[in-house]
Amino acid sequence: MTKITQKQLIGQLQQLKEIKPRKEWALLLKSQITADLSAQAEMVSMPEKKISFINGISSVFSQRKLAYAFTAALLLIGGVFGFTTLFSFENMPQQPAALSSQASLKSNVATLNNKINDLAQVAKTGKKTSISSVETEINTLTKNLKNNPISDPVIVKELAVSLKTLADVPGVDLTENKDVKDLYQTVVENQIFDLEKTTLTTEQKEILKTAKDLYEKGKYADALEAILMINN
Amino acid sequence: MNNLNEQFGQIYDQYIDKIYRFVYLKVSSQETAEDITSKVFTKYWECLKNPEEEVKNPGAFLYQVARNAVVDHYRAKGRANTVSVDVSSEIADPGTSAQEKAVLNADINVIKKGILKLKKEHQDIIIWHYLEDMPIANIAELMGKPEGTVRVMLHRGLKDLKDIIQES
Numbered sequence: 001m002t003k004i005t006q007k008q009l010i011g012q013l014q015q016l017k018e019i020k021p022r023k024e025w026a027l028l029l030k031s032q033i034t035a036d037l038s039a040q041a042e043m044v045s046m047p048e049k050k051i052s053f054i055n056g057i058s059s060v061f062s063q064r065k066l067a068y069a070f071t072a073a074l075l076l077i078g079g080v081f082g083f084t085t086l087f088s089f090e091n092m093p094q095q096p097a098a099l100s101s102q103a104s105l106k107s108n109v110a111t112l113n114n115k116i117n118d119l120a121q122v123a124k125t126g127k128k129t130s131i132s133s134v135e136t137e138i139n140t141l142t143k144n145l146k147n148n149p150i151s152d153p154v155i156v157k158e159l160a161v162s163l164k165t166l167a168d169v170p171g172v173d174l175t176e177n178k179d180v181k182d183l184y185q186t187v188v189e190n191q192i193f194d195l196e197k198t199t200l201t202t203e204q205k206e207i208l209k210t211a212k213d214l215y216e217k218g219k220y221a222d223a224l225e226a227i228l229m230i231n232n
Numbered sequence: 233m234n235n236l237n238e239q240f241g242q243i244y245d246q247y248i249d250k251i252y253r254f255v256y257l258k259v260s261s262q263e264t265a266e267d268i269t270s271k272v273f274t275k276y277w278e279c280l281k282n283p284e285e286e287v288k289n290p291g292a293f294l295y296q297v298a299r300n301a302v303v304d305h306y307r308a309k310g311r312a313n314t315v316s317v318d319v320s321s322e323i324a325d326p327g328t329s330a331q332e333k334a335v336l337n338a339d340i341n342v343i344k345k346g347i348l349k350l351k352k353e354h355q356d357i358i359i360w361h362y363l364e365d366m367p368i369a370n371i372a373e374l375m376g377k378p379e380g381t382v383r384v385m386l387h388r389g390l391k392d393l394k395d396i397i398q399e400s
Contacts, residue, residue: 006394009343012339012343015340015343016340016343016344016363019253019256020249021248021249021252021269026248029248029270029273030241033273033274033277
């Protein structure tokens, strides 16, 4: 730049007004500060999370009791009246099958988590590494998820933490990876659905609204970050 | 609490762009600007919650906290108030489309680099007056200096900036 008049300089200075913060960041920061997370969020959201998890376990437990009682009653009826062939037991093995699919998902998530932790550790030491093993695990998990939607909130939470850890690994950017996007979407969908059924404070509702807006815009990673703020 | 939230929300909406811009122009990094800006508003929220700490002029408070936070940032980094050209060339990394537009404009980038080379007080006055349209009287109050002094500093700062840009 050679010669410049004072008027031109002031004009160019005023063009710097175009510098603005990222909208998503500004929205999140506002929610985060007013949510006063350190105290309120923990007190309110954690017991509800625990309750929803306990409800999940107790519902499985009560189904089992019901199943045993039902089987015993049928054997008794069958033994006495010979009606054993009247009832079909086709549905009975479904529960163990459903449980095993969730166990398989849990195992996938645990493996992924280990790989991500390894990756984070290697990144810290500055050694050159390949992220292919993490990508393979993500691909396996995504395929598994397509056939077996997650129903256990604990698995969702573990997966959310894994994704957050992955996002924080320096020098690794998998945000454009299709499988990673799918994983984020699944987790965010599950979490929003779960949180909508939960009693939230006004601040937490605001964060949830922000998360839903981000989800609708396809910004799943940002949406997850907002959700984790509610859950932490 | 809701009243406090509303009060905070109004000030936040009014100042978030200004404070971020003020900090960004002084640190030339999106990440650092976000970090410092979040600290500034967290500090304001803490004061708002504490009945013993009254904030009479939120704008002045936020700018003051931001100035101190920027100084702390450079102190922690062990750097001088001015930033080398090499460092200031890192400006071009950030994210929003509006910001990218500004960065892509070569002349604007030169201005940003020029601002970073100014004295800290000149930086503040130029940003406040020409970017935030703050009257001289308010700047004088904010800096605790007479209006005449601020006018002279503004004139000198602008002249220095012009020289820096013409030399580049």
